[in-house]
Amino acid sequence: MRRGEPDTAPNGRPDAPGGAATRPPSQADVAALAGVSSQTVSRVVSGRAKVEEATRRRVVDAMQILGYRANTAARALATGRFHTIGVLGFTFGAHGNARTLQAISEQAQDAGYSVTVMTVRRHTEGALREAVTALGDQAVDGIVLIDPQILDRPGLELPTGVPVVISDGNPDRRYPSVNNDQTAGARGAVDHLLGLGHRTVWHLAGPRDSYAAQQRAAAWHAALKAAGVPIPPIVYGDWSAQSGYEAGRAIATAGEATAVFAANDHMALGLMRALDDAGVSVPGDLSVVGFDDVAEAAFFKPPLTTVHYDFEQLGRECVSLLLRLIAEPSADARVAVAPTPLIVRGSTAPPPSRAGGSGRH
Amino acid sequence: MRRGEPDTAPNGRPDAPGGAATRPPSQADVAALAGVSSQTVSRVVSGRAKVEEATRRRVVDAMQILGYRANTAARALATGRFHTIGVLGFTFGAHGNARTLQAISEQAQDAGYSVTVMTVRRHTEGALREAVTALGDQAVDGIVLIDPQILDRPGLELPTGVPVVISDGNPDRRYPSVNNDQTAGARGAVDHLLGLGHRTVWHLAGPRDSYAAQQRAAAWHAALKAAGVPIPPIVYGDWSAQSGYEAGRAIATAGEATAVFAANDHMALGLMRALDDAGVSVPGDLSVVGFDDVAEAAFFKPPLTTVHYDFEQLGRECVSLLLRLIAEPSADARVAVAPTPLIVRGSTAPPPSRAGGSGRH
DNA sequence: ACAGTATGAACGGACACTTGA
DNA sequence: CTCAAGTGTCCGTTCATACTG
Structure with a gap:
């Protein structure tokens, strides 16, 4: 039904009859109704040029009547x-990414930008290329990379020609990044525990x-080194409470640790649960510090001492x-980092006294 | 530098010199390089028409060489x-919405669709209109409404002309919706508690x-009514653990409840924490059931009995x-709902025996 | 007549330049 | 000469149609 004059209603006013709307109103339709040229409509819409008030009103009214919406594709x-x-x-379902995305969305919206989310599947080769391809299909003015390890994917090629900003990424790379001060956060956690008298601090x-x-692990390591205390082996999890639980069982079995710094709150939760199951009291026998300060952390049992992380500021x-880089590609890429204060709650305490014996088994 | 032949390089091959890329390659550039018409390039791209294999190869090679990406705006x-x-x-930072969004994103991507997120600020009048306006600016082929109460906003007008699907929304409305079986989930929670011997069940x-x-409250109410047991007053929270904590204090002070069904896991967590603070044992003195089955629920103390909710299936x-409605606006809008099984863990038990007295204060 | 390919008009809006008071 | 409003071209694709060997 494209260019056929025979089988279609005249272009001038396609949705006049009460039937199904043929197509959305265009500038031309508005112009026709207002009795001006489409150029004038464009002027009114953009507001970038002088239009006589009376004319402007006529145009605005016509837009109202027709329910005119600018066609973003045409404009683009x-x-x-x-x-x-x-x-x-990788995912927007995870806590931190979700909060960051929300902040990004709000900030972008305030600046008149839309946000398109592109998911990279973790385990499929093809899908990766697909996502990035879609992103490169000249559909975005810029990209926020929220899971920087995506860059390590072999065969990945971020589109060139649009600026890229990395959220919480490696500043050594070719893209500018915005980072919360993870190092300070981790150091704060370790120093807090050492300050309580713990001989050393384990890291989940x-x-x-x-x-x-x-980054968190490196900061933990550095803080221990700076304090001149022994450095226990790192225990690895996968951010999940489940993995924290498993780590907790191992740590409880080993029976050496009196303090553990977990790299996020969910793992800390699983950890505390495992310790509890093993009869290890938190913080009586063992102190735990988390990272993120999720809204629920204050209601864990015990309430979790944790490093506060400002995902919202990160996203903003x-x-x-x-947007600065979009407007001015050579703009200064310096960014202030947000502080990551330690929130002390009930999961940390001085280590059990030597006198009382380490005999918690 | 638009239409000026004098001050611009000829349109034919703008990025030939090694300088900064002037503009992305177009079909015309590919066509020129491959020695065919741009129409042939279009055919190759769409794959919808016959093209001689040798020609096709030349075109594909040319696209490779130039790094051609279709311009989505032009196509749209x-x-x-x-x-x-x-x-x-309202937000994609909240647990459920975040998981639903992720599932939506993956499913859409598999179908070759991008996903644009539109945030409606909760408390600003103007922003609401703005978000919906942007969405209505002919930029999407369809809309998933993930927070259906947005529809109750005065002055809200969802764009017409594009299909809308509501996630977990009121099926009585003018839009089709996809729902998990919240009613069955809530009923399962209540029945479980009554089955354990509780005289009635409170609702947070x-x-x-x-x-x-x-919906959850209604199902709770109906289940109690069906069982012919007394119906306690509803206690309201705001989904947060904090609000659950406050509710828990009130419930502990009242001292009547032996079982509480909380409308989500985070409130259940706060609730349990408040009960613990008040010396009320869960599940010894009081049983708690949550809703959602967040990944952390199994690691709460005690592990939370809760209704499993499949956000991923909801999103998909x-x-x-x-997509069905986009392809065929009159398509059948029936959708299978996902089951919401009760996951029994450690936060529920029979009520304290009358013999032992209710005297927990 | 047949198989592929070339042609040119939209799609809706923006902008440089031009015209009318 | 100033200022509001109009004209015409182009953005990169798609698609119907005309063309060519």
């Missing part, structure tokens, strides 16, 4: 700008391929930086 | 299809404006239905 085609940013990640780390996990800063 | 303009679905909600509900919360079904 003409301007080369999509007013859309893409967010690329996130997965090896996570940059955030690596990513958008700010990205 | 020409076809009227955006291959994008919009997801509209979600916020009044949430349709999901309403929403996309399936929406």
